[in-house]
Amino acid sequence: MRTGLTAFALLLAAGASPVSTQTPSPSSAQGPRYDVVSIKRNEASLVGQNPTVIQRPDGGFTQTRVPIGSLIARAYPGGVPAEMVGLPDWATREYYDVSATSTLEKATAEDRIAMLRAMLADRVKLAAHFEKREQPVYDLVVARSDSKLGSGLTPIDADCAAKMAADRAAAEVAINAGTPPPRPQMPDFSVPPPPCTLRVVGLALRDRQAGRPGNPLRPGDLMEGEATIETMAQALRLSTARLIVDKTGLRGSYRISMTFDGFGSRRAPEIAPAPDAMPTVFIAIREQLGLELKSSKAELDTLVIDHLERPTEN
Numbered sequence: 001m002r003t004g005l006t007a008f009a010l011l012l013a014a015g016a017s018p019v020s021t022q023t024p025s026p027s028s029a030q031g032p033r034y035d036v037v038s039i040k041r042n043e044a045s046l047v048g049q050n051p052t053v054i055q056r057p058d059g060g061f062t063q064t065r066v067p068i069g070s071l072i073a074r075a076y077p078g079g080v081p082a083e084m085v086g087l088p089d090w091a092t093r094e095y096y097d098v099s100a101t102s103t104l105e106k107a108t109a110e111d112r113i114a115m116l117r118a119m120l121a122d123r124v125k126l127a128a129h130f131e132k133r134e135q136p137v138y139d140l141v142v143a144r145s146d147s148k149l150g151s152g153l154t155p156i157d158a159d160c161a162a163k164m165a166a167d168r169a170a171a172e173v174a175i176n177a178g179t180p181p182p183r184p185q186m187p188d189f190s191v192p193p194p195p196c197t198l199r200v201v202g203l204a205l206r207d208r209q210a211g212r213p214g215n216p217l218r219p220g221d222l223m224e225g226e227a228t229i230e231t232m233a234q235a236l237r238l239s240t241a242r243l244i245v246d247k248t249g250l251r252g253s254y255r256i257s258m259t260f261d262g263f264g265s266r267r268a269p270e271i272a273p274a275p276d277a278m279p280t281v282f283i284a285i286r287e288q289l290g291l292e293l294k295s296s297k298a299e300l301d302t303l304v305i306d307h308l309e310r311p312t313e314n
Helices: 001-008 068-075 109-123 160-178 203-210 227-239 281-289
Strands: 010-012 038-043 053-055 061-066 096-101 127-142 153-156 197-203 221-228 242-246 252-260 293-308
Touching: 038 109, 061 068, 068 109, 068 160, 096 197, 109 252, 160 221, 160 227, 197 227, 221 227, 227 242, 227 281, 242 293, 252 281
Parallel strands: 127 242
Antiparallel strands: 010 197, 038 096, 053 061, 061 096, 127 293, 153 252, 197 221, 221 252
16 A cells, blocks of 8 residues: 555665675574574554564574565675565565574574574575676666766765764664664654665654644655665665666765655556656656666575465464
8 A cells, every 4th residue: 555655664774774785694503593483473563663683692583574585685694585586476565573682692693594594494484595697777877978967966065874874883882782773663754764774754744743734645755855866776776676887987975855656666657647647767866867777787695485374373
């Protein structure tokens, strides 16, 4: 349902980890394992829910309303459910509440991955492997020959890449010290996002929070905030359903503002857009940012799902 999707929005905070196309080798049967795991189906409406994930120093975690495909992506960094081969539809459409505890005192990043992979092998019978496959991607380039950018893309003095790295390090230190960051709350979308933060939010939700009258199902999305071009390319991946390769050559950080139809590029051809629909991401990025998405191909490490079953609840 469109309203539910925009209610959650996409938020790339300064502490969020960047997407990587580098993938580790498949998991080994050796390594630490979770002590107790609980997986329960969550069939409640997204409206009114704020999906969260809490990481603990011992490597345990609690995550609400998460599809199994997202857990697989966390267990195999660099993997994106839309690009996995053999992932069944239910793994991205069914949601679960998951909690896992560990007997470790402090878990490294490698420990967390090993435990998550072991949990998936045990509870959903996951068997997977990596292989090189040519995949469709988009190259992000500057649209104009004179390199002039659009009004929605303005250079700023902030170093968002450095701030993101510092915030990630601080978050890891806090988790290891037993004082993880508090649960994220639903942001106030009627005010600008924090510095060096990029978000995509439904225009109807933004209007509602600001108390502005209008169509509660107003179509369209707003991308706004401050980020590097690389981070923006990661954020656009949800709307394009493809990896975006930054070939703009633009360095530094930018203030970004773009209105578009976030799901326009994924709408079936037989479904006509609403009369007041916003432009697709392909049109908006050219007209408002002065950039362009060009179809291309690249050989990527691809996660192939050999076997997967629905989890047994407990």
